[in-house]
Amino acid sequence: MENKMFCYQCQETAGNTGCTQSGVCGKKPEVAAMQDLLIFVSKGISAVTTCLRNEGKKIDPAINHLITLNLFTTITNANFDEEAIVARIFDTLNAKKELLVQLSNTASLPEAALWDETARVNFSSKAAEVGVLSTKDEDVRSLRELITYGLKGLSAYSKHANALLKDDEDVDAFLQSALAKTLDDSLSLNDLVALTLETGKYGVNGMALLDNANTTTYGNPEITTVKIGVGNRPGILVSGHDLRDMEMLLKQTEGTGVDIYTHSEMLPAHYYPAFKKYNHFVGNYGNAWWKQKEEFETFNGPILMTTNCIVPPKESYKDRLYTTGAAGFPGCKHIAGEIGEEKDFSAIIEHAKKCAAPTEIESGEIVGGFAHNQVLALADTVVGAVKSGAIKKFVVMAGCDGRAKSRNYYTDFASALPKDTVILTAGCAKYRYNKLDLGDIGGIPRVLDAGQCNDSYSLAVIALKLKEVFDLDDINELPIVYNIAWYEQKAVIVLLALLYLGVKDIHLGPTLPGFLSANVAKVLVENFGIAPIGTVEDDIKLFFDEEENDDSRVSVSGITADSLIGDILLQYPDTAPILMSCGMHCLGCPSSQMESLADACMVHGIDVNIVLNQLNAFVTQNN
Incomplete structure (x- = not known):
């Protein structure tokens, strides 16, 4: 990464101030520079x-909102309007001037806090100085970007709650102090790693804030069947998260003859009781965000981002695209309105x-609304299914979708899951499998959609509740696998939140984030078990081969994965060389002989x- 960076807009190699692949993500270099x-x-x-806070002075909520909205404006594919971004820069500089006069001492402030510029023409040269590559040390840069992307995700939760x-x-206060610390050259790599985990802690707090805001305002999401067909009246298609x-x-559309449809991440709006009273709120149209060009074309009506x-x-539908809030695109109408x-x-x-x-592009229905309150209301049923063995594992497949063909992995993976497995999901990654006919387990759908990535x-909450119900000391003892699709900053803050909660062995795909340096990736792998996805076949084996009902573990010899080492040696003593060739050199140890073959293989990484297969082939050939 010495002469390149990773564009968080489209996951392509980029220059210092933006994506060089503007045809892929559409973010022009000059727009990225202003970001x-x-x-x-x-x-x-x-x-x-x-x-100011360290001096005991209070910060006006309007300033907090300004900074939060600034970060949210720079999040993946939110705002492409260069002039709108420039206006926010001027607003921030003006607000900073008023704050500076309140400080008793400005000597310790970084250059970013003192920089002031009234000439728009000088913005580009300054942007070139302060881009990602202004941090020369690759590992420091990697951690600073990881923290910054996490803070952008946190800003999204805060903005919606605001x-x-x-x-x-x-x-x-944390979001702002952490932003300031990414300018501090005195912080060591260990300091930045600690700050990364602290970002995860506040990610949990930010998610809880938004969850409380949404549920106290609109009620707790509940199991809901959503139509994916269309009516015969004109409509407005709403996308995004707000x-x-x-x-x-x-x-404002009640009684107007206009129907309202959701697209992509707005689908979970249907799950909230407060919105069900609107008869013209008719269904969901389309799929994940990256299919906009064909789906917005066929919708025919205006779209609100x-x-x-x-x-x-x-161009065929650009005049029908409206933006609001942090979203923006040049040439599209923007609907104003402050908090x-x-x-x-x-x-x-x-x-x-x-x-x-x-x-109409499809017909039928999909079911969602399995946020924590609804799932906990079904706790007895869920726990009973786990205890009876009807549900063997849960797989968290939350995260983001994208256009890359490699993301077909998640459709194939969901289809290949054992029938006694339930998917827990949130975010637009669900569009890779939420319309598959995966059935249910005792009335429990095999895809439990909790909602947006914001949810x-x-x-x-579900994982922590299950840990409590099963009286476990470690969240990692739960029968839960984490196979998460990442794309943008809210996926990063979700990852950091899970790490803070102690979750290990999370698999990310289609690749590990490209902004991670080799050393930072090594820290995540060694300390938290972070790993990339493999092939569907290999990952199914990795996650589910210990299941007792795996037929591939049974042979005509009677040796199974659950056979004790001592029993195998007693019945087939000539198999000892095979086991020793696999690294099991302590076969005479009583404790080793009490291990199952599966446990022994796990210990030796086999x-x-x-x-x-080796044992079965030997026994079949020699008996």
């Missing part, structure tokens, strides 16, 4: 607010009335099926 500068000034004002008039000063925007639009993820629109204000959606509503009804908190 770099917006992050820089956000770090600068955060250093000022952190010093929209519902919920704030957490502790979360805001439930407050959805609420305002539903109210409340947050990320925007795919640069085709606490009622937005005016009349323009998009009038536009919808002139459009044809959506073209990943539910997956943590695939039990390979050993079984």
Whole structure:
């Protein structure tokens, strides 16, 4: 990574100030440069607010909201509008000026806190100085980016909670102090690793804040059947994550003859009781965000992007694409409105009335609404299924989807899962398998959709509750496998939150994040068991080969994965050389003879099926 960086917009190699593959993600280098500068000034004002807090002074919530929205504006595929980003830079510089005069001592502030510029023409040269590669040490740069991406994810949770008039000063204070620390050259690699885990801690707090905001405002999500067909009236398609925007639009479209549909991450809005009273809230249209170009084309009506993820629109429907909040795209109409204000959606509503009804692209229904409150209400049923053996394992397959063909892995993996396995999901990764006919286990659907990536908190709550119910000391003792698809910053904060909670052996795909240096990746692998995905076949074996009902472990000889080493040697003493050739050199030890073959193979890092095949072949040939 000496002369390149990893573009978090499209996962391609990029230059210092942006993605060189603008045809892939659509983020032009000059826009990415202004994002770099917006992050820089956000770090600068955060250093000022952190010093003010250290002096015992309170920070106006409006300043907290400013910094949070700045970060959210730079999140993957949220805002492509260079001038909108520049306006936020000026707003931040002006706010910082007012804060600086309140400080008793500015001597210890970093350069970012003191930088001031009133000439727009000088922004580009400054952006070139403060891009990702301004940090020369690869490992320091990697950790700073990991923290920054996590903070961007945290900003998303905070912003949505703020929209519902919920704030957490502790979360805001941490976010700003952590941003400031990414400028601190005195911090060691160990300090940055500790800060990374602390970011995960506040990621949990931020998710809890948003969960409380959503559920106290709209009720707890409940099991819901959502139609994926269309009606015969014109509609507005809503994408993104902002439930407050959805609420305002539903109210303003009542009685207008316009139907409301969800797309991608907005699907879980259907699960909230408060939205079910709107008869014109009719269903979900389409799939994950990256299929926008074909699905927005056939929808026929206007589309409202409340947050990320925007795919640069085709000219054929660009005039129908509206943005609001942190989202923006040049040439598309933006609907204004600050926190606490009622937005005016009349323009998009009038536009919808002139459009044809959506073209049907599929039909049927999907089921969701399995957030933590709903799953815990079914706790007795779920626990009973686990205790009876009807459910052998849960697989957390949360995260993000993307256009890469390698992500077909998740469809194939879900299809190949043992029938006694239940998927726990949140985020748009679910579109890889939520329409498969995977059936149920005793009435429990094999895909339990908790909601948006914003709702990943539910997956943590469910795991912690199961740990309590089964009276376990370690969350890793649960029959849960983590196979997560990552793409953007909210996936990063979910990962850091899980690491903070002590979850180990998480598998990430399609690849490990490219902004991780070799040394940082090594730390994650050695300390937390982070690993990339493999092939579907190999991963199914890895995650499920210890199951007692795996037929591949049974042979005509009677040796199975559960056979004790002592019993094997007693019945087939000539198999000792085979076991010793696999590294089992202490066969005479009584404790070793009491181990099962599966346990012995696990200790020695050997695939039990390979050993079984060798034993079975030998016994068959010699008996």
